[in-house]
Amino acid sequence: MSKKNIHVVGAVIVKDDKILCAQRGESKNLSYKWEFPGGKIETNETPQEALEREIREELQCNIGVGEQIDHTVYEYDFGVVHLTTFYCTLQKGTPVLTEHENVKWLYKHEMSELDWAPADIPAVEKIKAL
Numbered sequence: 001m002s003k004k005n006i007h008v009v010g011a012v013i014v015k016d017d018k019i020l021c022a023q024r025g026e027s028k029n030l031s032y033k034w035e036f037p038g039g040k041i042e043t044n045e046t047p048q049e050a051l052e053r054e055i056r057e058e059l060q061c062n063i064g065v066g067e068q069i070d071h072t073v074y075e076y077d078f079g080v081v082h083l084t085t086f087y088c089t090l091q092k093g094t095p096v097l098t099e100h101e102n103v104k105w106l107y108k109h110e111m112s113e114l115d116w117a118p119a120d121i122p123a124v125e126k127i128k129a130l
């Protein structure tokens with residue numbers, strides 16, 4: 001049987017040259033891996049709308065979504081994740097931890113120190129190279 005396709009958006013939120021990195025919780029798949037906050041695109045949503053909604057829900061703040069950074073496809077045991085990442089800026093509020101285990105603001109050259117979800121590694125490399 002073919003695996004389910006999961007369409008996911010991730011926010012690369014930049015503030016003062018640092019990037020918000022978020023650690024997944026214990027009860028999730030990919031537990032304790034680091035990711036870009038975001039989530040699954042719902043029916044009839046654009047990727048940008050999905051990202052704004054997910055960040056409001058997860059981090060209780062408003063973002064502006066800018067340029068796309070990367071699009072990667074990664075096959076996990078639970079499905080095939082299609083991850084699109086976008087540069088974002090904070091518009092209102094500051095991120096509040098609700099679902100995540102932890103968050104860190106890191107300079108791009110520090111990002112490789114974290115244990116990233118495998119689907120995110122190409123985006124992390126691309127951000128570092130920019």
Ligand SMILES: Nc1nc2c([nH]c(=O)n2[C@H]2C[C@H](O)[C@@H](COP(=O)(O)OP(=O)(O)OP(=O)(O)O)O2)c(=O)[nH]1
Pocket residue numbers: 006008009010028029030034035036037038039040081083117118119120
């Ligand atoms: N939000 C986010 N998810 C990622 C990234 N990299 C990556 O492989 N994923 C995976 C983890 C999840 O399987 C899926 C995102 O879906 P989600 O955030 O809505 O899912 P979840 O596991 O938190 O919650 P759920 O399935 O119980 O609703 O994509 C990333 O950078 N950000």
